[in-house]
C-alpha cells in the first residue's frame with residue numbers, strides 16, 4: 015500500500031460518495047443538533063469504535079453493513095466455531111471454514127473485501143472480557159441468540175454508568191446498545207441508551223416464556239412426539255448410558271441423535287404416537303430455532319442504520335423498539351418501550367425486596383427466579399453479618415450447594431436477616447453482584463400486643 | 465464400551481446445510497425453491513442484497529441482466545464487488561462473487577440493456593419464475609411491467625434512494641395453499657360431531673370416572689359434556705353463543721371439578737384448560753366467506769383443460785361441500801395439544817385423523833372425476849390431502865399491473881385518497897416516482913451535484929404526478945428538499961433492509977407458501993416506518 019499522504023484522504027474518496035451525501039448535506043428531517051460536514055465520516059472511519067457481539071446470522075450481516083456504512087474500527091466477539099447448518103445464512107463462511115472461529119473468519123473476509131476496513135476478531139466468550147474492554151467502545155451492537163448472554167452484556171454496559179454528585183447521570187459514561195434478535199420470520203431491533211431509555215432488564219416481559227414439558231407428562235402420559243424424545247433425553251440416557259458413564263448426550267453427535275431417535279420411536283410406537291423424525295429429534299435435543307437469511311438481513315440492516323444515526327447524529331434514532339414479521343406480508347411496528355424505575359440493571363436506586371416476617375430463604379430464592387424484576391437462573395445469595403461474608407445459598411458449586419441447602423427451609427430471621435438487612439446476589443444473567451435491601455413487613459395476622 | 469451402531473440413517477449433507485430453513489418451508493418448499501429461476505435486472509447494492517438472501521437458501525438458478533460497468537460508488541455500496549472489479553461489467557462481477565455463497569446455484573450474466581432485450585428478444589423473460597429489477601428508468605418500468613404482465617411472469621420492482629425505499633409486486637394471480645397463519649382456529653366440530661366423535665364422546669361419563677381418570681380426560685370431552693348438560697337444563701338444543709351462555713357453560717365445568725373431603729375443589733389441570741378453551745371450542749363450525757368466494761368464483765366454476773390444479777381442487781371442494789360436507793369444509797384432522805392420558809389423547813387424535821382422511825378421500829375422488837372429464841394432468845392424492853388440511857386458510861392474490869399506476873383510473877383515485885389523509889408513506893411513494901421522472905428528463909438523479917438547485921425542478925415533477933391523480937400540490941417542500949439532499953445516493957443499510965424483504969417475497973412466490981405483500985411496500989429508514997398499499 016502506498017502512503018495515505020499522497021492520496022485523497024479516504025473519507026473524501028468517491029467510493030463513499032453515497033454516504034457523504036447524507037453526511038455533508040443538511041435536510042429538513044435531520045437531527046436538530048446535526049451539523050453537516052466531511053469530518054463526520056472522518057470520525058466514523060477513524061475514531062468511532064464499534065463492538066459487534068456475535069458473529070452468527072446477525073453478526074455476519076452487521077459486519078458487512080457497518081463496513082459499507084463507513085466504519086473501520088470494528089471489533090467482533092464470538093466464542094463459536096462454524097458448522098454446516100450455519101451456511102444457509104452466515105454468508106461470510108464456506109464449507110472449507112467449518113470448525114474455524116466465526117469471529118476470525120468473518121473479520122478476515124470483510125477486511126479483504128472492503129479496503130481500509132480494520133476489523134478485529136475476539137474468539138472468546140463475552141464473559142471473558144472485563145469492563146476495561148467494553149469501556150473502549152462508542153457503540154455496542156448485539157446480535158445474539160441467547161437471552162442470558164444478552165442480559166449479561168446489558169448488565170455490563172449498565173455497570174459502566176457513572177453518576178454525578180447530585181445523582182444525575184454522567185452522559186459521557188453512556189455506551190449505546192443496539193440490539194437485534196430473530197426467530198424464523200420474526201425479529202426485533204431496538205436502541206438502548208443505558209440509564210436513559212428502557213434496557214433489556216426493564217423489558218424482560220417482552221421475551222416469551224420458555225416452553226417446558228412437565229416431568230410427569232414425559233414419564234407417565236406422553237401425547238406428543240416431543241414428549242417421547244424428552245423422555246429419552248431426560249430419563250433414558252442417564253439410565254442406560256449407551257456410550258459409557260462419562261459421556262453426556264451431545265445433540266451435535268449424529269450417533270447420539272440416532273440413538274435417541276431410535277429409542278424415542280420405540281416409545282412412541284408403544285403408545286401409538288406418530289411423528290418422531292430425525293429432524294424433530296434434533297430440534298428438541300438442541301432446542302433449534304428456525305432461521306433464514308432474509309430475516310437476519312432485515313434486522314441487521316435496521317440495527318446498522320441505527321448505529322449510523324448514533325455515530326453521525328444525522329437523524330433521530332428509532333424510539334425505541336421495532337418488531338418485524340415477514341411471514342404475512344412485511345409488517346413492522348415501532349413503539350417506545352418504557353424504563354422501569356426500579357430496574358435491577360439500569361436504575362441508580364436501591365433495590366428493595368418486600369418480605370413477610372415468616373418468609374424463608376426459599377421465599378427469597380423463588381422471588382429472584384420468578385419475579386419479573388429479577389428472572390434469575392441460579393442465584394447465589396450471600397450477606398454480611400458482623401462484617402463477615404456469609405454464604406446463604408449457592409447452587410452453582412456442588413459442595414457449597416450441599417452445605418447450604420438446609421438454609422432454604424429456614425426462616426430469614428433465623429439466618430440473621432432483619433428489616434433493612436442487605437443481601438448480595440450473583441447470577442449468570444448479570445456481571446455484577448446485586449445488592450438488595452430487605453423490607454420485612456410484620457405479618458398482619460399476628461396479634462399485636464395492645 | 466463399544467459404540468452402539470445407529471440403525472437410522474444420518475441426514476444428508478444438504479439437509480444439514482438447509483436444516484434451519486427446512487423447519488420453515490419443509491422439504492417440498494425446498495424442492496420448489498430449487499426449481500425456481502430468478503432474473504435480476506441491475507446488480508445495484510439493492511439487487512445483490514436480494515440475490516444474496518435467495519442464493520444462500522438455494523434457489524435453482526439466477527440470471528443477472530446488467531449493462532453497466534462498475535464504478536467506485538458501486539464498490540462503496542455493493543458488497544459483492546471488489547476493488548479490482550472497477551471498469552468491468554457489473555453483472556458478471558457480481559455474479560462471480562455471489563455464486564461463491566452456494567455452489568448448488570446456477571448462474572448466468574447477460575450484458576445487454578434491458579430495453580434492447582425487450583425489443584429484440586422479449587421471449588427471453590419467459591423462462592423465469594420471478595423477474596426482479598432495481599434502479600430502472602421510467603420508460604423501461606412501463607415497458608417491462610407491461611410485457612411481464614402480458615406473458616404472466618411475476619415482477620418485483622425495487623427502489624432505494626437515501627433513507628427511502630419501496631418494492632412493488634406485480635402478479636396476476638397467486639394461489640397459496642399453505643399460508644401458515646399465526647393463530648389457527650382449531651377445527652373441532654363439537655357443535656356438529658361426526659358419528660365416530662359422537663360415539664366416543666357419549667362413551668364417557670364424567671360423573672362416574674375414578675379420580676385419576678377424571679384428571680386425564682381431554683378438555684374437548686369436558687366442554688362437550690358441559691354443553692349437553694346446559695342444553696338439558698335449558699331444555700333446548702341451541703348451541704351456547706352469547707357471553708352469558710358461555711359463562712353458564714363455564715359454571716357447569718366448575719361443577720364437574722371434584723372436591724376433596726373438606727369440599728375444596730381439587731386442582732385438575734384438564735379442567736383449568738377446559739375453562740380457558742371455552743371461547744375457541746364453542747365457536748360454531750362455518751364455511752368462511754373468503755373460501756365461499758373462492759369456490760364459487762368463475763375460475764372454479766368454469767374449468768377448462770388449462771385450469772390449474774388449484775382451481776380443479778377448489779371445484780372438487782365445492783362439490784364436496786354441496787354434497788357429503790353438508791355445507792362444511794373437510795375436517796382438518798388436527799387435535800390441539802391438551803392435558804390428557806396417553807390413551808385418551810391418542811384415541812381422540814386418531815378419531816379426528818381418520819375422519820379427515822375419509823373426507824379428503826371424498827374430495828380426491830371428485831378431483832379424479834374432473835380430471836377424467838377434462839383430460840388434464842393428474843393431481844396426486846398427497847396434494848389433495850394437503851389442500852384439504854389447509855382448506856380453511858386458502859389464500860388467493862389477484863394483483864394489478866404496474867402500468868396501471870401510470871394511468872388514470874382506480875389506482876389514481878386510491879393514491880389520491882391516501883394523499884388527502886395525508887399519509888406520509890404515500891408521499892414517499894410519490895417522491896420516489898417523481899425522482900424517476902426527473903431522472904428520465906435530466907439523465908441524473910435530483911440533487912446529484914448539489915441539492916438546492918434541483919428542488920424547483922423536482923417540485924415540478926411532483927406537481928405533474930399530483931395533477932395526474934387529481935390532487936392539490938403539497939403544502940410544503942420539505943419532502944422534495946429531502947429527496948434532493950439524497951442526490952440519488954444508495955445507502956447500503958437501507959438497501960440491505962429492503963433486499964432481505966424482497967428476497968423473502970420471491971421465496972414466498974416460488975414456494976407458494978406464506979402470504980406475500982399485496983402489493984406495494986414503502987420503507988422510511990429515517991423514521992423506521994413501513995407501510996403496505998394495495999394498488
Ligand SMILES: [Zn+2]
Nearest residue numbers: 213216357360
Ligand atoms: Zn433497565
